[in-house]
Amino acid sequence: GNSVTQMEGPVTLSEEAFLTINCTYTATGYPSLFWYVQYPGEGLQLLLKATKADDKGSNKGFEATYRKETTSFHLEKGSVQVSDSAVYFCALSKRTGANNLFFGTGTRLTVIP
């Protein structure tokens, strides 16, 4: 089947610290991979994506590389800010079939000044 496993939170970091949120997936075929972010009181927003192996998605200083050999898509940022405090969701999308987007359970990040 298709599933996404994220590291459990919550994660608390000081401002300017390095961030890694782990994500691994199980899928048939060749899925696209996404990171979504949910700020307090808001809906999910697409943060970055990668559609094939070895692709690197990047946005707002965040990066994630599609690693087929380890079935991973870890989210990283070199220096977090207070404004990055949010819940981060890893997701995969199958290219074919019906029900196509599968989410991880989310990781809450809090950045303290």
Add this chain to the structure above:
Amino acid sequence: NAGVTQTPKFQVLKTGQSMTLQCAQDMNHNSMYWYRQDPGMGLRLIYYSASEGTTDKGEVPNGYNVSRLNKREFSLRLESAAPSQTSVYFCASSLDKSYEQYFGPGTRLTVT
């Protein structure tokens, strides 16, 4: 360009009451989705509509019905609300079912 809009933002129902959650998108997307978000469980797909005129069950469809009224609008109906349906409901849309999804701001529903 409002993106995906949802109404209402908050709702409290008594067990057994019915209600309809409304969703509309102005991006000319073909596919639309309804999710529920519960603590520690991420988002789970309730129903989706791959294109106008079609709807299909997702992971957790029991207790819900949907209507794809036209290309813009996709509503979710609870015929007889139960406390287990207390959740935050998100509507989303995508150009096609293989593209990234865009989410509305959510509806927080409490069933007492």
